[in-house]
Amino acid sequence: MLIFATRPLSFISSFHFPLQQFCNNTVTSMDSSKPFSTTMAADHSSSRESHKVVVSNGEAAISLEEWRGWGTTSTVPSMVTQVVEDLNMLEKNVDAQMVFGGNHGKLSGDFKVQEDKKHRAKYQSLGDSEQKLQFFSARQIACRVLGSRGYLCQKCWLCSGDCMCSKLITCPLWNRMRFWLYMHPKDFLRQNNTGKLLWQVFGVHAASLCLYGITEHEDMMWDALKLAGKDKVWCLYPNKNAPTNSVKDSMAGLSFANVENHPEMADVAHSLNFILIDGTWSNSGAMFSRLKDRYKVMWGEEEIPCITLNTGASLMHKLRPQPSWDRTCTAAAAIGLLDELHDLPNFVSHGLDNQAKALEDAVEVLFEALTTRRLRMGRSITRKERHNHDIF
Structure with a gap:
């Protein structure tokens, strides 16, 4: 602001606006052939809308097409790719699925507990404030992209x-x-x-x-x-x-x-x-x-x-x-x-x-x-x- x-x-x-098709709701389908699945539940008794995105099979990589679908013209940032790879590796090493729930691509469940320990340790190990900022930004962005798949429209960022x-x-x-x-x-x-x-x-x-x-x-x-x-x-x-x-x-x-x-x-x-x-x-x-x-x-x-x-x-x-x-x-x-x-x-x-x-x-x-x-x-x-x- x-x-x-x-x-x-x-x-x-x-x-009152004339209808004009601007984009598809998302470029990510919820087809079962995709490497992730999405479930959404709306609790009308609650003040917030809830959803859950489960990313499994160690295939959470962000493609160039998906990345640019969110409104950018760049290549997939290297640090974002590294964060996604670290998440995939952690999922293979712990007995928990990568699950995102709630708003803003927040991790949830047992995987969140394990990932929270790992990312805090890595953050503390970084040598200077610039490295810490880059890691913070990349982790925020990676989680938001993965946690929004099949839930948010890539163009307008609203739920589909x-x-x-x-x-x-x-x-x-x-x-x-x-x-x-x-x-x-x-x-x-x-x-x-x-x-x-x-x-x-x-x-x-x-x-x-x-x-x-x-x-x-x-x-x-x-x-x-x-x-x-x-x-x-x-x-x-x-x-x-x-x-x-x-x-x-x-x-x-x-x-x-x-x-x-x-x-x-x-x-x-x-x-x-x-x-x-x-x-x-x-x-x-x-x-x-x-x-x-x-x-x-x-x-x-x-x-x-x-x-x-x-x-x-x-x-x-x-x-x-x-x-x-x-x-x-x-x-x-x-x-x-x-x-x-x-x-x-x-x-x-x-x-x-x-x-x-x-x-x-x-x-x-x-x-x-x-x-x-x-x-x-x-x-x-x-x-x-x-x-x-x-x-x-």
């Missing part, structure tokens, strides 16, 4: 029965612009995550997923940013320890006349790159510090350029408790950026208002899907009231 000065977004209250993909409408992003979703592993495959909407609407090359602590992802992002140059890189983050600029201050002087007249120049080197930190507010500080450190190594400067927005609480704020109303979701931050850019004379001709509207519609689709799911499960759809002194 990000925090910005408050300006409510104009979300439409109705939910709540899949919203047929209601989403795609829209091309202006080709001089690129989003980077710098996502914390604990937000990866979360059903209420809004960052995923950016690549669902704009495509995986216009809005690229970069997982925090995953070397292949971070190197991919920084290689692209280096090619673009530091004058075309911004982070949407309210850095309280350094001056931040508004969209107008940062972008009003840019000119695209040269590249617009030469279509062959439509590449990474001529794109504006915006990094969106996609994680809880408590995790965003560490993520931002990591961005600053890498920026300093690459360009020798202490501070990464930051932009603040005038956007406020989004529609999702009704379902997701936040410390205060002025903290908003990732998709709302992107919408705010597109809206504010469209208001500038040098950007007005690029259709950014329509692109903002397409993303705004996607947030409404997600909100409707999550609301329907909560009602089906007997859960409240009213945001918890807390920190009322921050709400005006």
